[in-house]
Amino acid sequence: MPVITFKYQDLKDLGIDMEKDELIDTLPMMSSDIEDFDDEEIKVEFFPNRPDNLSVEGVARSFKGFIGQEVGLPKYEIAESGESVVVEDDVAEIRPYIAFAKIDDVDFTGDKLKYIMDFQENLHWVIGRDRKKVAIGIHNADVVKAPFKYIATPKQENSFVPLEKDTPMTPEEILTEHEKGKDYAHLIEDFDKYPLILDCDDNILSMPPIINGELTKIKEDTKNIIVDVTGTDERAVNQALNIICCSFAEVGGKIKTMEVKYSDKTVVSPDLTPQEINVHVDTANELIGGINLNAEEIRELLFKARFNAEILNDNELKVYVPAYRVDILHEVDVVENIAVQYRINSIEAELPDINTVAYENDWFKSESTIREVMVGLGFQEVMSLMLTNEESHYEFMKQAEQDHVQVARPITIDRTMIRTSLINSLMEFLEDNKHEDLPQKIFEIGDVLYMDETTENKIRPSKKLAGLICHSTANFTEIKSVVTSVVSNLGYSMEISDSENPTFIYGRAADLIGESENGSIEGFFGEISPEVITNFTLEYPVIAFEIEFLNRE
Numbered sequence: 001m002p003v004i005t006f007k008y009q010d011l012k013d014l015g016i017d018m019e020k021d022e023l024i025d026t027l028p029m030m031s032s033d034i035e036d037f038d039d040e041e042i043k044v045e046f047f048p049n050r051p052d053n054l055s056v057e058g059v060a061r062s063f064k065g066f067i068g069q070e071v072g073l074p075k076y077e078i079a080e081s082g083e084s085v086v087v088e089d090d091v092a093e094i095r096p097y098i099a100f101a102k103i104d105d106v107d108f109t110g111d112k113l114k115y116i117m118d119f120q121e122n123l124h125w126v127i128g129r130d131r132k133k134v135a136i137g138i139h140n141a142d143v144v145k146a147p148f149k150y151i152a153t154p155k156q157e158n159s160f161v162p163l164e165k166d167t168p169m170t171p172e173e174i175l176t177e178h179e180k181g182k183d184y185a186h187l188i189e190d191f192d193k194y195p196l197i198l199d200c201d202d203n204i205l206s207m208p209p210i211i212n213g214e215l216t217k218i219k220e221d222t223k224n225i226i227v228d229v230t231g232t233d234e235r236a237v238n239q240a241l242n243i244i245c246c247s248f249a250e251v252g253g254k255i256k257t258m259e260v261k262y263s264d265k266t267v268v269s270p271d272l273t274p275q276e277i278n279v280h281v282d283t284a285n286e287l288i289g290g291i292n293l294n295a296e297e298i299r300e301l302l303f304k305a306r307f308n309a310e311i312l313n314d315n316e317l318k319v320y321v322p323a324y325r326v327d328i329l330h331e332v333d334v335v336e337n338i339a340v341q342y343r344i345n346s347i348e349a350e351l352p353d354i355n356t357v358a359y360e361n362d363w364f365k366s367e368s369t370i371r372e373v374m375v376g377l378g379f380q381e382v383m384s385l386m387l388t389n390e391e392s393h394y395e396f397m398k399q400a401e402q403d404h405v406q407v408a409r410p411i412t413i414d415r416t417m418i419r420t421s422l423i424n425s426l427m428e429f430l431e432d433n434k435h436e437d438l439p440q441k442i443f444e445i446g447d448v449l450y451m452d453e454t455t456e457n458k459i460r461p462s463k464k465l466a467g468l469i470c471h472s473t474a475n476f477t478e479i480k481s482v483v484t485s486v487v488s489n490l491g492y493s494m495e496i497s498d499s500e501n502p503t504f505i506y507g508r509a510a511d512l513i514g515e516s517e518n519g520s521i522e523g524f525f526g527e528i529s530p531e532v533i534t535n536f537t538l539e540y541p542v543i544a545f546e547i548e549f550l551n552r553e
Contacts, residue, residue, distance in 0.1 A: 002048060002122045006056040006115070007041045014060035014251070016069070030066045031340055048410065052243050052324040054122040056115055057250035061306065066341065071303040073322055076249040076272060081256035083146035085197070085228075089263050090152035094191050095135075095208060097234040098150050099241040099269040102141055102256040103248045104224045113220055119247065127240050127326075128209075130413050131184055134231040134240050135209030137197070139216035141224040144199035146258075150230075152193035160204035161214040171196070171207055180211045197228055238269065239326040245270045246324040274308070274320040277334055281315045284335045290348035293338075301341040302334070366518075367445055370465055373489045377482060379443040379467055384425035386447060387415035393424050396535035398502040403451040405459060418449040422466035423503065423544055427528075430470055431536040438540060439471035464523075466546040470538065476508045476527050479543035483512065483525045486547070492516040499524050503532055504544075512547070523547035 008020055018026070024034055027044060032053070035043040044059065052058045064070040081102045108116070120136050128134035155172035162174055162181075171194040174181040187209055188194055197205040206212040208230040218225065227244055231237040245255050260267045279302075281295050293301075295311045302309040308320040321328045328334060339347065371381060387407065392414070394401040405418040419425065422444050429442060445465050452460035465486075469479065480496075487494045492514035499509040501524050509526025525545035533542055 002051075002054050002126060003035050003043050003045045004054055004056065004059070004118065004122070005041055005043045006059070007111070009040075010056045010111070011060055011063070014057065016060055016063060016067075018067075026067065027063070029340075029343060029345070030062060048126045049327040051123055051126045051240075051326065052246070054126065055119040055247045057247045058243075058324075061250055065304045065306040068304060070306075072306065073274060073308040073320055074246070074250075074306060076246060076255060078255045078257060078270075078272060081146075081258050083148070083256075084259035084261055085146075085148040085150055086261045087150045087263075088152065090193060091150055091195050094152055094188060094193065095195050095230045095232060097231055097237045098197075098260055099229045099237050099267075100148070100258040100260055101227045101241055101245050101270050102224070102258060103227065103245060104141075104254040104256065106223060106225055106248055106253045107251060108218060108220050108222055113218060116218075119244075123240055123243065125413060127236055127243075128231065129410075129416065131209040132187055133233050134229060134236045136240060136244065137206040137208060137212050137228040137230075138218055138244075139205050139212065139226045139228070140218060140222045141226045142222075143216055144203055144205060144226070145201060147200055148205070149198045149200075151196050151198065152191075153196050154193055158196055158198075158202075158204060160207075162207070162211045163214055163217060165214060174207060174211060178211060184210050195230065197230075238271065241270045242272060242323040243326065246272070246322070270323070272323040274322055275325075275328065277319045277321060277328065277331055278312070279309075279317050279319050279331050279334045279338075281317075283331060284338050287332065287335045288339045288342070288347060290350050291342065293342075298338055301338050304341045305337040307334070307337070370445055370490065373486055374443045374465075374467065377441075377485060379441045382426065382429050382442050382444050384422075384429065384444060384446070385415065386418050386449070388419045388424060388428075389414045389416045392428060393417065393419060393421070396427075396532065397421075397424050398529060398532055405449050405451065420448050420450055421546060422446050422448065422464050423468070423546055426466055426468045426544070427532070427536045427538075427542070430468060430538055430542065434538060439469060439474070441467070441469050443467040462548055462550075464546055464548045466544065468542055468544045470540050470542045472540055474527070474541040474543045476543070479525050479527070479545055480510070483523075483545045483547075486545075487512070487514055487521070490516070491518070492521055499526065501526070503529060505529050519549060519551040521547050521549055 024037060028034060033045040035045050046053045053062055061074060085100050087098060123136060124131050153171060156170050159168040159170050161168050162178055175185040175189055195208050203215055204213045205216050227241060229237045229241045249255055257268050260269055281298060284298055285291055285293060295314055295317060299309045299311055299317060302319055306322060310318045312318055319334055390401060404420055407416050410416045426442055426444060430440060443466065448462050448464055450460045450462065451458060494512055494514045496510040496512045499511040501509050504526035509524060511524045514521040523546050528542040528544055
């Protein structure tokens, strides 16, 4: 999770004068965790759902509300810059969305330049999915002129000096020779053209999402800046810009809007219009539990959360949510903020008002049977997270990427999606335990999640069983024998057919289907491809199977 570091003096400079010990005791009460501290500075960890708190300015803003020093919706003055950026149609298939803003009278002296660079990278990770979804550029506005252009350029044209270099490079050279270019080349290298941002004199500001130009490099004496945010998700692009602009405004930066001109529309950014959500008193009291607040008390707590609120009647309030609070999606999210401001430690614990007798779910009885069968065959059970990442789940397994459930704000970059298969999790387990003696025989009974447009919430859960065996002579005959034993012991019939599953060696894999009184199964088994084995840095043959339980009763 993101950790930000700042000095106690930074908070004092922002208007918070509190003793160190009291500060350390109070910060965790506003949904944060103290990672480390000494006499001068403190490291604080925030969950990714609060990207607005990933800067010291954001922390100070929230903290002032929490202690009642400043309450209500922050007011940020916005002026028109009269400047614009023109978006060419060719860039649409690469990174189609862009948002621009000017901010005057900024201060980068002391540690502030380092802080903003760290803030930028944290946003790249939390909102941007490591720049895939959103990339942010911050430029010296005094060395370029509007109007700006957002274009797609051929690989060998429009050379410029990238950041921290002293010689011009073409876009293609940047992707193959520059350190940052090589790190992020995978984001755009499959396209025939690459995106660039230029000013009216064709000076190049940046090559998003890869690198800025040396021309617009930010220094301690920079006073006026341009912020660009590009990406593949328009909502996320605008959210990232709003968070950055509001952070600069907290320390005196003057926000100026810019026009983004597409071929079919013109958008003014940033748009800091507050979001409106209605909150009900009875809902808040019921969800939080152990409290009995009235509308006026809830209104006061919402002001401490840096919202504004109007009482509509005894049971309903209209809440105005600041544009930087991108985590607020529903009434429940506002209720969570009420609980935080009330101080969760002050909420009285209550036993749930439930009068019933529990009994074991039929499926869990079946799980016990499956577990007994697998243990009887010499396997050891592992339990892994449902969360994985696209690279491990698809690329490493040689599978084509399909629609899947993504994590909006992942805690770590290797946990960005919900799995649709169990095998890559087992391969990761083998990779982490390759120092152990062979043979290794592991299995997992777990849930997966599919996208399904026919269901109310657009997802469909399913239960699967997977097993892996790793040793020097593992082969198709062995895994077929294991699968046959598993299926027959669970009471299913089985039919097999040739498989073209790319995870396995061609000709050494099979698909299966089966039926029983309790439902049907389908799956596959075989010898894992050497390429897949190498992707997980393993050295010995691996055989595997996966069975999905369908229409179970």
